[in-house]
Amino acid sequence: MNTRIQAIGAAIACTAVVVTAGCANPVDGTPRPDSFVPSIDNPDPSEAIDGVAIVEYPTALHVSPDERVAYTHSPPFGGRHDGVWAKCTGIVYPQAIRTENAVHSLEHGAVWITYNPDLVSAGDVELLAERVSGTSQMLMSPYPTLDAPISLQSWGHQLKLDQASDVRIDQFISALRLNPATYPEVGATCSIPPSIFNPDNPPPFDPTTPDPASPTTVPE
Numbered sequence: 001m002n003t004r005i006q007a008i009g010a011a012i013a014c015t016a017v018v019v020t021a022g023c024a025n026p027v028d029g030t031p032r033p034d035s036f037v038p039s040i041d042n043p044d045p046s047e048a049i050d051g052v053a054i055v056e057y058p059t060a061l062h063v064s065p066d067e068r069v070a071y072t073h074s075p076p077f078g079g080r081h082d083g084v085w086a087k088c089t090g091i092v093y094p095q096a097i098r099t100e101n102a103v104h105s106l107e108h109g110a111v112w113i114t115y116n117p118d119l120v121s122a123g124d125v126e127l128l129a130e131r132v133s134g135t136s137q138m139l140m141s142p143y144p145t146l147d148a149p150i151s152l153q154s155w156g157h158q159l160k161l162d163q164a165s166d167v168r169i170d171q172f173i174s175a176l177r178l179n180p181a182t183y184p185e186v187g188a189t190c191s192i193p194p195s196i197f198n199p200d201n202p203p204p205f206d207p208t209t210p211d212p213a214s215p216t217t218v219p220e
Helices: 003-013 099-107 120-131 169-176
Strands: 068-070 089-092 113-114 140-141 150-154 159-160 217-219
Touching: 068 099, 089 150, 089 159, 099 113, 099 140, 099 150, 113 120, 120 140, 120 169, 120 217, 159 169
Parallel strands: 068 217, 089 140, 113 140
Antiparallel strands: 113 150, 150 159
8 A cells, every 4th residue: 555545544543533525514515624634535635626736746856045946836836946944833924935945845744825915915814824823834925926816835736816715725724734645755844943944034035037047047
C-alpha cells in the first residue's frame, strides 16, 4: 500500500467519527468542512471542490536566496523553491513575503492564504486571518499582483475566490492542510529559528516578473 495512504489510515484510526467527502449538511444542502476530511477511500477530497486547480510537481528542488523562480502560476503552489521555508505556524504576515520561501512551506503540508489588498475589504482580511492565526501549517500574506481577491494554495493545489465568506475556503483547508496524500514532506515542521527565517522581517516580495535570461532565474 502507498505510504501516504497508510499515513491517512493511521490518522483516521485515531478519529472517533470519519465523514466521507461530499456529505451534505441536512439543513441547507451545503457540504460541511468536515465533509472534506481525507479518508483511505478518498485521499484528496479537494477534487470535489469547485474551482480547485491541481498540478503535480517534483519535490526537493531548492534554489538559493539570491535566485528567483520563473513560476507559471501566480501565486505559485509548487515547483522549485528556496531551501528555507517561511514560518507557517499560524502566522498572519502583514506584508507580502518572498514566494520562493512560501512555496517551501507548502511542501511541509501548509495552506497559504493570499489576498490582493486592493480588492478585499478590511473585514474580509479579518475573516481570513481568523482561519490562520495560531493554527499550525497555516500562513497568510498579502499578494499585491494577485489577479483575484483571494487565493488559497497547498502543495499542487490552488483555489481563487472572490469573498472570505465562501464556504470553499474551509473545505479547502479541511481537505488539504496536513493531508499526507497531497504533500511530499510528511512530518516536516513549520517552525524555524528566527535566525534562519525571521517572521518579523521576512525576505521581501518581488513583484517583477523574473527575466528568463537572468543567471539568477531558474525554471519552475
